[in-house]
Amino acid sequence: MTAAPVAAAPPQRVAWIDRARGIALVAMIVYHFSFDLSMFGHVSWNVAQGSLWRGFAIAIAASFIALSGLSLALSTRDGVNWPAFMRRLGLIVAAAAAVTIGTWAAMPYPVTFGILHAIAVFSVLALLFLRAPMWVLLITAVVVFALPQVYQSEAxxxxxxxxxxxxxxxIPSFDYEPVFPWFxxxxxxxxxxxxxxxxxGAIATDALARMGRHSLVIYLLHQPILMGGLIAAGYLGIV
Structure with a gap:
């Protein structure tokens, strides 16, 4: 008698991480929409120059990078799944290249080392620290963060x-997260x-969690949609 096949365990995720990434996406969309309104002259505030806006942008970028580090650490607790790691890395590299090409064609300053470029590079660098003691992580983080505040050189x-x-x-850029201090x-x-x-636990189905699970697609598409909508609204006389 043939034994009945064992049903595969349902996929599980950490719901609060998906939701945290979703919250970061919402904040990013708010920031970029505000930036676009300012760039097209539809509002009086200057997002590119305001210190509060700059702080908002830094908090958003730091959230995405920290969540990437958190997710990488969790996914490698039992060792690095190299095929999965390389697939993810290749996808991020391809997306980063698309951002560079797109901003080179459409913006005055192309993004050559923005957040996607950073996450790709940082994911490789992070492999050296996945098993490091906590004190090594913390001391390295402090040094990485502080170094550009005390040392820069034309070299x-x-x-x-x-x-x-x-x-x-x-060089000027709309998105720049270099190794020091962002790693x-x-x-x-x-x-x-x-x-x-x-x-x-079970995969969460609320809107924030769904957004968090599709963060790369949303990141790549939200600005073309926002800017395209504002351009179309301008042609139609809506704004």
Whole structure:
């Protein structure tokens, strides 16, 4: 008698991480829509210059990078699944390249090391720290964060060194998260994975969790949709 096949366990996820990523996406959309309204001259505030807006943008980017570190640490607790890691890395690299090409064609300053580029590079660098003691994570994070505040040099002005973030006069960019200081956020996410509860359960179906599970697609599409909508509204005389 043939034994009945064992049913596969239903997929599980950490719901609060999906929701946290969804919240970061909502904040990002609010920021970029405000930026677009300012750029097209529909509002009086200057998102590009305001310190509060800049702080908002930093908090959003740091959230995405830290959540990436947290997710990477959780997914590699039993070792690195290299095929899955390389697939994810390749997808992020391809998306980053699309952002560079798109901004080169449509914006005055192309994004050459934005948040997707950073997450791709940081994911590789983070492999060195996945099993590091907590004190190593924290000390490295502090050094990475503080270094550009105390040391910069024209020696880092070469284009190949642009991702390091130690050039005192970096080229203009609408999105720039270099290794120093932004890799500190990735290290913070890895450290966070060791101290916060990460219960896995049934896949959450609320809107924020759904957004969090499709963050890359939303990231790539939201600006073309927002800017396209504002351009169309301008032609129609709505704004």
């Amino acid at each position: 880092f002005s070469a284009p190949l060194l642009y991702p390091l973030g130690l050039d005192p006069t970096p 500190a956020a990735m290290l913070a996410g890895i450290a966070l994975s060791r101290v916060v509860p990460v219960p896995r």
